[in-house]
Each structure stands twice: as structure tokens, then as C-alpha cells.
Amino acid sequence: MRVLFATTANLGHFGPVVPFAHACARAGHEVRVCVPESFVDTVRTAGLTPVPLGEPAPGERGPLLARLPSLSRQDADQVVVRDLFAGVDARAALPAMERAVDGFRPDLVVRELAEFASYAVARRRGVPQLEIAIGLAATGSAVAGMLDDALDALGCDGSGLLTTPVATVVPERLDSPATRPTRRYRYQPPPADDLGLPDVPGEGPLVYASFGTVAAALPPFAGAFRALVDAVADRPVRVLLTGGAAGDADLTAPPNVRVERYWPQQDVMPHAAVVIGHGGFGTTMTALAHGVPQVVVPLFAVDQFLNAEAVARAGAGVAVDPPGGITPEAIGAALDAVLSDDRCRVAAQRLSADMAALPLPDSAVFDRAAYRPGT
Numbered sequence: 379m380r381v382l383f384a385t386t387a388n389l390g391h392f393g394p395v396v397p398f399a400h401a402c403a404r405a406g407h408e409v410r411v412c413v414p415e416s417f418v419d420t421v422r423t424a425g426l427t428p429v430p431l432g433e434p435a436p437g438e439r440g441p442l443l444a445r446l447p448s449l450s451r452q453d454a455d456q457v458v459v460r461d462l463f464a465g466v467d468a469r470a471a472l473p474a475m476e477r478a479v480d481g482f483r484p485d486l487v488v489r490e491l492a493e494f495a496s497y498a499v500a501r502r503r504g505v506p507q508l509e510i511a512i513g514l515a516a517t518g519s520a521v522a523g524m525l526d527d528a529l530d531a532l533g534c535d536g537s538g539l540l541t542t543p544v545a546t547v548v549p550e551r552l553d554s555p556a557t558r559p560t561r562r563y564r565y566q567p568p569p570a571d572d573l574g575l576p577d578v579p580g581e582g583p584l585v586y587a588s589f590g591t592v593a594a595a596l597p598p599f600a601g602a603f604r605a606l607v608d609a610v611a612d613r614p615v616r617v618l619l620t621g622g623a624a625g626d627a628d629l630t631a632p633p634n635v636r637v638e639r640y641w642p643q644q645d646v647m648p649h650a651a652v653v654i655g656h657g658g659f660g661t662t663m664t665a666l667a668h669g670v671p672q673v674v675v676p677l678f679a680v681d682q683f684l685n686a687e688a689v690a691r692a693g694a695g696v697a698v699d700p701p702g703g704i705t706p707e708a709i710g711a712a713l714d715a716v717l718s719d720d721r722c723r724v725a726a727q728r729l730s731a732d733m734a735a736l737p738l739p740d741s742a743v744f745d746r747a748a749y750r751p752g753t
């Protein structure tokens with residue numbers, strides 16, 4: 379069988395797709411991965427065959443991202459989903475995606491929820507689809523409700539978004555109720571790089587802090603990093619803070635904080651007592667897979683807020699979303715609460731056990747008969 383995967387140029391979106399693509403290839407199917415041109419090397423490094431797609435012209439994405447801090451949360455989410463993912467990104471990718479589908483003639487298109495060019499072409503060509511979740515079931519429903527008429531420009535409608543079958547690594551205990559056919563699989567963090575833990579001075583439990591690979595590149599969110607550093611400065615903890623390779627992580631930090639642009643999360647998690655994150659899918663799931671409780675500080679995307687609420691609802695951490703904005707006091711209070719209440723760790727370990735009990739993606743059946751056009 380020929381299977382065409384599609385993802386955006388984002389590590390947090392591509393990561394959940396990788397285990398399924400490898401499982402598909404191991405099953406003997408022919409696999410290709412459609413990605414923006416700038417992401418081709420990342421796909422090759424993952425051991426997969428890329429198909430390059432077009433990208434927005436320089437200057438198209440920046441103005442959209444620059445608007446986010448001045449918008450309400452609802453309006454900002456709509457700009458990201460409708461105008462960015464389903465707008466400039468999808469329109470730029472569409473011509474090459476059409477050529478890829480017509481040339482490769484896939485039996486199945488597998489996409490993550492933010493990649494819309496593949497959805498549009500598969501929908502128009504009548505190719506069965508499968509969606510790889512990069513968040514809760516509620517995230518998919520929320521995204522579908524933000525598109526308005528954005529898909530018209532891609533030559534399709536959104537009626538198939540809420541009926542496409544989903545493969546997810548979110549355990550049922552954490553997830554919101556599924557409204558479409560859903561199969562659950564074990565989350566597989568990237569393999570450890572064997573770098574171990576860097577030297578983090580001071581005494582006390584280790585706190586791993588990361589706001590992902592995107593936030594540090596967006597000046598409006600620089601204040602979140604400053605608030606985090608100020609929150610931990612006078613607390614008896616050791617902190618490893620990663621700022622993201624795309625941004626400037628040079629912060630004036632107190633002695634108990636080590637700042638790195640990047641350090642493999644999977645190498646740090648076994649040593650961490652608490653994770654302070656932004657609710658990104660990769661950080662949230664990797665922490666839970668290791669049974670580490672979290673302080674979740676959502677910044678700018680609907681899935682981050684939904685993930686924060688889910689972690690708090692499951693008792694595996696505390697969500698920080700103060701009406702007056704992100705402050706050192708709010709982050710510090712949440713960190714104190716998680717460190718002082720062992721119930722958060724117990725709940726995180728319970729979710730870790732749930733995740734470990736799920737079948738590996740290798741058991742996924744990439745069977746053409748299981749996915750009908752329009753479903």
C-alpha cells in the first residue's frame with residue numbers, strides 16, 4: 379500500500395507523526411512524508427523520505443504572528459488556525475501537494491490536524507484519510523470550528539474534519555470524550571541522546587522548564603521567560619530552562635538556573651521533580667510518560683489551554699492562567715503547590731501507567747478498507 383503522510387514545519391507537530399510513519403514502513407508499505415521545503419532535512423534525519431512543499435513568501439507569516447498579543451485568546455486562536463495553518467501555509471503548499479497525490483497515488487493520506495493542504499487534496503480526490511492527533515479530542519473539534527470559509531480557497535469544505543478517523547497517543551483518562559472513530563496507541567518519546575543531565579548548580583529538586591521551540595522566537599512572549607526566572611530565583615530548587623533553538627535564550631539568570639537553547643527532554647525527564655511547560659503536546663506528553671507532574675503555563679494556542687486544563691483536571695499538575703497575565707507570583711505559587719502535594723506525582727504516575735499499557739503504533743492496521751473516502 380502507498381501511504382502519504384503530511385505535516386507542518388513544526389517539531390511539535392511532526393514528532394507525533396514519526397512513530398506511525400515508521401510503523402507503516404515496517405509493515406512493508408511505501409511511505410512518503412509531505413513537508414514544507416525548510417523541513418526536508420528534519421524528515422530525512424528521522425529516516426523517512428520527504429516530499430517538499432511550497433512555503434509562504436517571506437513576510438507573510440510574521441504579520442500574523444505579530445498580531446497575536448493584541449488579540450483576545452479566541453481571536454488569536456482563529457488567526458493561527460484559519461489564517462496561518464489553513465490560510466497562507468496551506469495555500470503555499472497546495473500546488474506541490476496536488477502533484478504529490480496525483481504522482482504517488484496514495485491509498486491513504488495520513489495528516490496531523492494543522493496540515494490542511496493534504497486534507498483538501500485527499501478530499502477532492504476521494505482518497506481515504508487518517509488523522510494523527512496532536513492534542514486532545516477537544517482540540518480537533520475546536521480547530522474545525524475556527525475555519526469559517528478558509529477551506530473554500532483550497533477547493534473543499536470542512537465537513538470531513540469531524541468524521542475522519544483518529545489515531546491518538548492521549549490516554550482515555552486524560553482525554554476529552556471522543557466524537558469520532560478513535561484508536562489509542564502508546565506514546566513513544568524520541569530516543570534518549572545519552573547526553574545525561576547538564577550541571578545545574580544549587581540544591582533541591584530539579585525543575586525542568588521549557589516553553590517549546592516557538593515562543594522564544596516571538597518577542598511578545600519574552601515576558602513569560604522573565605516571569606519564570608523571577609519565580610524560581612529565591613526558591614530552593616535547581617532549574618534547567620531551555621529557550622528554544624529559534625530564539626534568544628540569553629537571560630540574566632540567578633545561580634540556581636541554567637539556561638540552554640536546547641537539551642533533549644527525554645534525557646532530562648528521568649531526573650526532574652516537576653516540569654514547567656507551556657502546554658505544548660510534546661512537552662506535556664513526554665512529562666506524563668515519565669510520570670512527572672507539571673506546572674502548565676499556556677501562552678498562545680488553543681491546544682495549550684486545553685492541555686493545561688486536562689492536566690489539572692487529572693490532578694497531575696496545576697494550570698497557570700491568571701486574568702492579569704503571567705506573573706512570577708502565579709508561577710511560584712503553582713510550583714510550590716505541586717512540590718508540596720504528592721498527589722500530583724501519584725496522578726502523573728497513574729497516567730504514565732495508562733500510557734505504557736496502550737499498544738505500540740506498530741499494531742496499527744493501515745488497511746485501506748478501514749478508511750472510506752469522506753470519513
